[in-house]
Amino acid sequence: MTVSTVARSSVTITDELRAEAVEVVAEVGDEKFSGVTITTETGRSIQLPAGFAELLDSVVHRVQQGGRVVLESMPELLTTSNAADVLGVSRPTLVKLITDGKLPAVNRGTHRRVRWSDLSEFKQARETARSVAIEELLEADFGGE
Missing domain, CATH: 1.10.1660.10 (Multidrug-efflux Transporter Regulator; Chain: A; Domain 2)
Known part of the structure; x- marks a missing residue:
């Protein structure tokens, strides 16, 4: 996966990344992500909390559709x-x-x-x-x- 980082908090969605999102969505079908495990640069595997699975599900589907994804922090x-x-x-x-x-x-x-x-x-x-x-x-x- 190639991601172009514009700034620390910005990532450009490349054609390659969109194609990978299309593959993931095709593999998952109508199912929603229920768990996500990440692997760090040193090879450690970490299970993310369930809320991140829902967030990543939304992001991957939006990338697959060719849309723009904007994540913002909101004050309480x-x-x-x-x-x-x-x-x-x-x-x-x-x-x-x-x-x-x-x-x-x-x-x-x-x-x-x-x-x-x-x-x-x-x-x-x-x-x-x-x-x-x-x-x-x-x-x-x-x-x-």
Whole structure:
């Protein structure tokens, strides 16, 4: 595997790396990664925690699709603008979610902040609800045959 490192925190996805990701996804099929073992430069093998398997599963699939992968660190408390960006909604929409009690927020002085963990949970619940709604639509009987 050849990876081009642009800076310490940046890696360019080469055609060769994408081809390797395609091979991995073909080998794994519909299964998700459940465990990942890495080998260090000195030959030691280390089993990574389960959360890393899920992260790497997402990264490998995205690389396979030819997409861009961006990993960022997030502060524990986000501004309403940052939280809105993560959800892909406008800031007023996010504030309404907070006001309606659908998304918890904390006050820091005169400003509202959203905990990353609360935002992540809300986003996952919203995506799950969307998936369920789509499945129900697909399975609905529209009075045909």
